[in-house]
Amino acid sequence: MFKIRYLVATIILTSTMSVASAWEALPVTAPAPADNPTTAEKVELGSMLYHDPRLSSTGTVSCSSCHNTMLGGEDNRPNSMGVHGKTGGRSAPTVWNSAFNKVQFWDGRAASLEAQAAGPVTNPIEMGMGSWDDVVARLKAIDGYQRAFTEAFGPNSINKDNATKAIAAYERTLITPHSAYDKYVGGDKAALTAQQVKGMNKFAELGCSSCHSGATFNGGGSFQKFPVRDASSYEAQYHLMQDKGLAEVTKKPENEHFWKVPTLRNIALTAPYLHNGSVHTLDQAVEIMAKLQLGKTLNKADTTDIVAFLNALTGPFPKQQIPALPATPGKTFNK
Amino acid sequence: MFKIRYLVATIILTSTMSVASAWEALPVTAPAPADNPTTAEKVELGSMLYHDPRLSSTGTVSCSSCHNTMLGGEDNRPNSMGVHGKTGGRSAPTVWNSAFNKVQFWDGRAASLEAQAAGPVTNPIEMGMGSWDDVVARLKAIDGYQRAFTEAFGPNSINKDNATKAIAAYERTLITPHSAYDKYVGGDKAALTAQQVKGMNKFAELGCSSCHSGATFNGGGSFQKFPVRDASSYEAQYHLMQDKGLAEVTKKPENEHFWKVPTLRNIALTAPYLHNGSVHTLDQAVEIMAKLQLGKTLNKADTTDIVAFLNALTGPFPKQQIPALPATPGKTFNK
Numbered sequence A, B: 001m002f003k004i005r006y007l008v009a010t011i012i013l014t015s016t017m018s019v020a021s022a023w024e025a026l027p028v029t030a031p032a033p034a035d036n037p038t039t040a041e042k043v044e045l046g047s048m049l050y051h052d053p054r055l056s057s058t059g060t061v062s063c064s065s066c067h068n069t070m071l072g073g074e075d076n077r078p079n080s081m082g083v084h085g086k087t088g089g090r091s092a093p094t095v096w097n098s099a100f101n102k103v104q105f106w107d108g109r110a111a112s113l114e115a116q117a118a119g120p121v122t123n124p125i126e127m128g129m130g131s132w133d134d135v136v137a138r139l140k141a142i143d144g145y146q147r148a149f150t151e152a153f154g155p156n157s158i159n160k161d162n163a164t165k166a167i168a169a170y171e172r173t174l175i176t177p178h179s180a181y182d183k184y185v186g187g188d189k190a191a192l193t194a195q196q197v198k199g200m201n202k203f204a205e206l207g208c209s210s211c212h213s214g215a216t217f218n219g220g221g222s223f224q225k226f227p228v229r230d231a232s233s234y235e236a237q238y239h240l241m242q243d244k245g246l247a248e249v250t251k252k253p254e255n256e257h258f259w260k261v262p263t264l265r266n267i268a269l270t271a272p273y274l275h276n277g278s279v280h281t282l283d284q285a286v287e288i289m290a291k292l293q294l295g296k297t298l299n300k301a302d303t304t305d306i307v308a309f310l311n312a313l314t315g316p317f318p319k320q321q322i323p324a325l326p327a328t329p330g331k332t333f334n335k
Helices: A040-051 A113-122 A132-140 A143-153 A160-171 A180-185 A194-206 A232-238 A246-250 A282-294 A300-311 B040-051 B113-122 B132-140 B143-153 B160-171 B180-185 B194-206 B232-238 B246-250 B282-294 B300-311
Strands: A005-009 A020-024 A223-225 A258-260 B005-009 B020-024 B223-225 B258-260
Touching (some): A040 A143, A040 A160, A113 A160, A132 A160, A143 A160, A180 A194, A194 A300, A232 A282, A246 A258, B040 B143, B040 B160, B113 B132, B132 B143, B132 B160, B180 B194, B194 B300, B232 B282, B246 B258, B282 B300
Antiparallel strands (some): A223 A258, B005 B020
């Protein structure tokens, strides 16, 4: 993966101290694994599958329902609402720039976009399909999918592996490399306001960037404990300790409350915040993170400046067409 | 409204008898009321509102959830699934070409697209908002909607009336005037197969077109009783008599089981069928309609021919862009 690293001297605009950080712009294309090179045919098929509610048992929930590209790549809810109105305990992560994550899900249990895409479809509180065999049977019954899979993968290629590959290929097009921040890092010093630059420096100075590092502000796929400090006074309101994170997967005590460092790209559009969506505003989220991870109590001005900077990590979003979903003329899966 | 009427002589291809019907092509633009002329700004705003799940109490249901332009303009379910997985008793009508309906909803209780758009938003089993005041308050809190309403309607124009006008303006772009049938009626005799022409003639000969008449095959907004004939032998399976249709609104016994004649445009894409979505396939629907409305028992060949013709009323669908929904940076309505 080709990366340009920019060293931004921050001496001038910080009042308290000078720090130097390696600020990186987002690459303009996302990396694809060797066994799933991105092609136009896969992306088109992937967009169809991503937006198709027939991949759910009720015919009402698509990938896009909870990871809505129109709404910051998620659903702006504390936790998502799957089939029959069921809800879980975690907040849907944004699909935007997930192509740059080294691992997927809050607990990082999927090593690739392909592996991630396989999960929600058969999760009983998400898309609720009985099995991937059922999904494949549905897709095989749709002539338009027969054609689209053939174009993307060759004849008789409808299977779970190719369906998730196509979805992942589409998701690799959902990136936002031209934000105000990226322009600034690329040399356009007018792209950020003075307040945003101040917030950017404060972000580095406080130590936020020690975890939220790199072009995606996600620490390159690292895991971190959250909360690091005593969060007991927050527990009644935010319930941050209820979910044990990575340890829920590994069952290892040393993994308790460890989480994938989430991206901060488009963070302004993904309220509410944190793994359980318990924190309503970005201001609150910044204050809580500073307190519980860094032991710092922010004043209002610092919070506002950092939030202004985080807003510079938003979009712009590539224009996309509403896909035409292949039909099953004269019949339906929903009885 | 400018309409071209074509007289199609059907002597040649019908084997049993010759009939002559006034077959009409769909106009290439939809009529708009004098108080809501269609503008590009309204259409753009309307597309945003139509696709915005924040118009529902849970933030999960948009107009598009149940009237999905990707899926024949509805949801391919017997009845739709609203907030918290709630379901009602009727099947979502297609949004495609609803601009040509004289009245809206199965029972025709709304006299315009504008009036229709106001309903589901505050219906407790659909989008579940407490009131339109709540909807307007949400929209006013979104800067991007302030701008979009100003462009469409002038300053300080966010209100229920303008929101429904914008949605209706968008819906007036959702028309399919270039189907195989329209091409055929326009003079392209190769646009239909011999079987489809046979089905078209059978459709007229049986009397289907006495109700499903006109360019939209919806009887120009007329109401008809369904079932006309004794349906008691169907009741156990299809429950066609449970819902009293228009009489549920008017409370008049003479309106019992009267319904708006639904369009047949894109009917192949809107399974399952009839007001309660109880009939799974188009073949079954055609047979039941012939039996209960016309007293005719169709043989398999006639059914197949008519279904082939009905497939000629499908699409093509104009390409649409996924709208960018205006954001509420750093916060959300969903708590």
